[in-house]
Amino acid sequence: MPAWTTEQVVALAPDEASVKAARGLTHPGKWATLGQNDRACWGECRGSGSQPYQVGVEASEPAFKCTCPSRKFPCKHALGLLLLVAAQPVAVPAGEPPAWLGEWLAKREQTALRKASRTVDTELDPEQQAKRAAARDKRGAERQRKVEAGLEELERWLRDLVRQGLAHAQKQPARYWDTMAARLVDAQAPGLARWLREMASIPASGEGWSERLLARLGLLQLLLEGYRRLDSLPEPLQADIRSAIGWTWQETDLPADAWVRDRWLLLGQRTYEEDRLRVRRSWLWGRDSGRWALVLDFAYQNQPLPVIGAPGTWLEAELGFFPSQYPQRALLRDAVVITDSGIPPAHADSIALLRAYAEVLAQQPWLELWPATLAEVVPARGEETEIWFVRDTSTNRLPCHPGFADPWRLLALSGGLPLTIFGEWNGQQFWPLSAWRGERFTAF
Incomplete structure (x- = not known):
């Protein structure tokens, strides 16, 4: 079974309470039986019931039983088993899986085979494909009609906002933005609705708010102009505009050359x-291709998010990239946990990062987040403010996002010495997500 670290296991937990409960199950005495092989680990955990709980983890996805x-997923018992394997691998002896685990693994194999069979059947049924394509085209035409009507209304709303002035917009209540956003949702343009909701907070964001709001309004107007001239633009740029408005891509929409193993x-x-909705952003870097990828997962309220691994995990997988001038968003399939090592290339300093970011914006001006790795930087706190920065060897500083909750932990990892830090850059602020101190990897 591939080696897990404690940090990777903790990252799989649905909440802090599950981690705390799982740590109480990391003593071998809590388990009636324990075992592992190259595919899975298992155990029978003594609980409050008369029979111990049967716990299994298949490492490749990972999957849990x-x-x-x-109702939590993974539960404290699965997390406790993984924590035990990570911290005390010799306490979990190698062996053959029990019958109950073998049945579960066999069912998973059968499900995967049935899914693959359905995919093949669909590909070999041209009549059914033609019917689905016709229905899809009909739905697409109806949506386009609604979107165009919504964009016309948005353009009138923007003209009114500019005519009345940004100072007038600053005085408006939240419903001023929410009402227009709701109309865009009805027009099936959820991407634009999200833009408006995010802009609603800018007038109250402090010094420089008017410049920030004007910049966002300018990007929004550029998007409307782009949609008006959509047919004359290159196909990748058309896809960027549609994605920003709210069109989504399914696995079946992606051509074969969009997939990268x-x-x-x-x-x-x-x-x-x-x-x-609960939304999870996962950033990946391809060792051979050198490509960056963003995988988004969604879950409604308390439903579990798909498990794809924890930061620091290596995956052998295929990623299907959405069409774009700067392909970044991707779908993940056929992922298997593997053992490997390596660190992505890093920008030498913040100037190099900003230059690279400018080149990306020239290709895709509506890009909201960009993955960036910075070498030889030290976290620091502002002397007169509580703003945190990462400082490079030339003493240039990039401000950290105020939502970043672990600045002191990042500082403790550094100990005043340079780190290599990976994170998200939004054009103004940096959000650290992981760091290396030598070979040691830490996720935040």
Whole structure:
């Protein structure tokens, strides 16, 4: 079974309470049986019931099985088993899996085969494909009609905003922005609705708010102009405009050459809530291709997010990149956890980072987040403010995002010495997601 670190296991937990409960199960005495092989680990955990809970973890995805009644995924027993394997691998002897685990693994294999069979059947049925394509085209035409009507209304709203002035917009309540955003949702343009909701907070964001708001309004107007001239633009740029408006891509929409098989390092993740959905951003770097990828996963309220691994995990997988002038967003399939090592190339200093970012914006001006690795930087706190920075060897500083919750942990990892840090750059602020101190990898 591939080696796991404690940090990787903790990153899989649905919440802090699960981590705390799982740590209480890391003593071998809590388990009636324990075992592992090159594919999975398993155990029977003594609980409050008369029978121990049967716990299994298949390492390749990873996938989890437990007979406990918990609705959390993975539950504390699965996390506890992985923590035990990570911290005390000799306490989990190699062996043959018990019958109950073998049945579960066999069912998973059968499910994967049925899924593959359905895919082949669909590919070999041209009549059914033609019917689906016709229905898809009909839905697409209806959506386009709604989107065009919504964009016309948005353009009138923007003209009114500019005519009345940004100072007038600053005085408006939240419903001024929310009402227009709701109309865009009805027009099936959720991407634009999200833009408006995010802009609603800018007038109250302090010094420089008017410049920031004007810049966002300018990008929004550029997007509307681009959509108006959509047919005359290159196809990748058309795709960027459609994506910004709210069109999404499915696995079946991606051509064969959009898929890249590689060994991918999962560098960092962020999970947050948006419109009653939990959203997780996962950033990956391909060792052979050198490509960066952003994988988004969604779950409604308390539903579990798909498990793809924890930061620091290496995956052998295929990634299908969405069409774009600067392809970054991707779908993940056929992922298997592997053992590998390496660090992505890093920018020498913040000037090199900003130059590279400017080149990317020239290709895709609506790019909201960009993955960046900085070498030889030290975290520091502002002398007169509570703003945190990362400082390079030329003493240039990039401000950290105020939402970054672990600046003191990052500083402790540094100990005043330079680190290599990976994170998200939004054009103004840097959000650290992971760092290396020598060969030691730490996720935040």
